[in-house]
Amino acid sequence: MRLFGYARVSTSQQSLDVQVKALKAEGVRANRIFTDKVTGSHVNREGLRLLRLKVEEGDVILVKKLDLLGRDTADMIQLIKEFDEMGVAIRFLDDGISTEGTMGKMVVTILSAVAQAERQRILERTNEGRVEAKAKGVKFGRKRTIDRRRVKELREEGVGATDIAKQMGIGRSTVYKLLR
Template sequence: MKQRIGYARVSTEDQHLDLQRNALQQAGCYVIYEETASGKNASRLELEQCRKALRDGDTLVVWRLDRLGRSLPDLVQIVAELERSGIGFESLTEKIETNSAAGKLVFHVFAALAEFERSLIRERTHAGLAAARARGRSGGRKPKLGDKQVREIKVLLRDPEIQVADVARRYGVSRTTLYKHVGVVAPRHP
C-alpha cells in the first residue's frame, strides 16, 4: 500500500514542529519523522530513518523545501535518489510534487539552476585564482613556518642533543610539519 510519509525539521530547540506537523497531517501523512537539527548538519538521524522506511510507490512529504535539503544541490541529490527508488516527493508550501509530469518539470528546472549555480561558483573560483596568480600570489594556506624559522630549526637540529619533538613544541608545529619544511628524514631517538 502506498504511503505518504512526512518529514519535519526545526533547527533549534526553541522552535516548534506544530505548524509542520499539522500541515503534514492535513496532507494525509499518518507517519511523520520529526527532528531538531541544523540544516547545516550533515547527520540527520530521523531523515535517515525516514528514507529507510520509504518504499517504491511511497511519497515523501515536507512542509517546505528547506526542511529537507541543506542547499539546493543537496536537495536535488536527495530527490534524485528518491526518484531512482521509485519514491515521489512533495513540498506543500511550494506546491511541488514529483509524481506528475508538471511537478517533475518544475523540479528539474530547480536541478538545472543548482547545476548552473555550481558552474558559476567554479568559474568565479578559477577567475579569482587566476587573478591572484597574475598579482604574484598563490592559492592555498600560508606556510606554518617562515624562511627565517626554517633556517633557525635547521641550525637547532644539527645538534644531536636536541630532539625533533622539542623543536616542534617550541615552534608550535607538529613533527610532520618539521619533516616537511626542514627535510628531516626520520625521527631521532635519545
C-alpha cells in the same frame, strides 16, 4: 494519506528549527519528521533512509525547499522516481511545487538541474577568485608557526638536526624539510 516531513542542514552547527516549525505548521506530526545534519550531495543519509522505510502508498512528504532533499540532479531524479514508484508524492513548500502529476515531476527535475548548474557556477567563481587572489600574493591556509630563520641560524652555528628539533619542539624530518 499521511503527512511526513524531511528537514536537512549541511553542518551540525546549523539549526533545523525553522524547517521543523514549517513542517509542523503544515500539519506534520513531530514523530513523522525525519532530519539529517549532513551534506545533501549524496543520498546515504540516516534520516532519509528511515523516511524511505516508513512511507507507504498514498503518503505525502513535505520538504521546505527543493535543495534540502538533494543537491545532485541524478540523485534527485532517482529519489523522486523511487518515491513515485511507491506511490508517495513530495511537496516543496517554499517552491510551491509537487511531484504529484506529470508536470510536477518535470518541473522538479528541471529545477534540480538548474540548482546543480548554479552550484557549479558558484564553485567556478570561487576557484577563479582564489586563483586571482593567489596571483595578487594572498596567502591561504594556516599561518606558519615555525621560525624558519631560527632553524637555519642554528644549523649555520653547527647544531645538528636532532638538537634543532628538540630546541624548536618540532620533528627532525621537519628540520630537514625546512633546510632544503
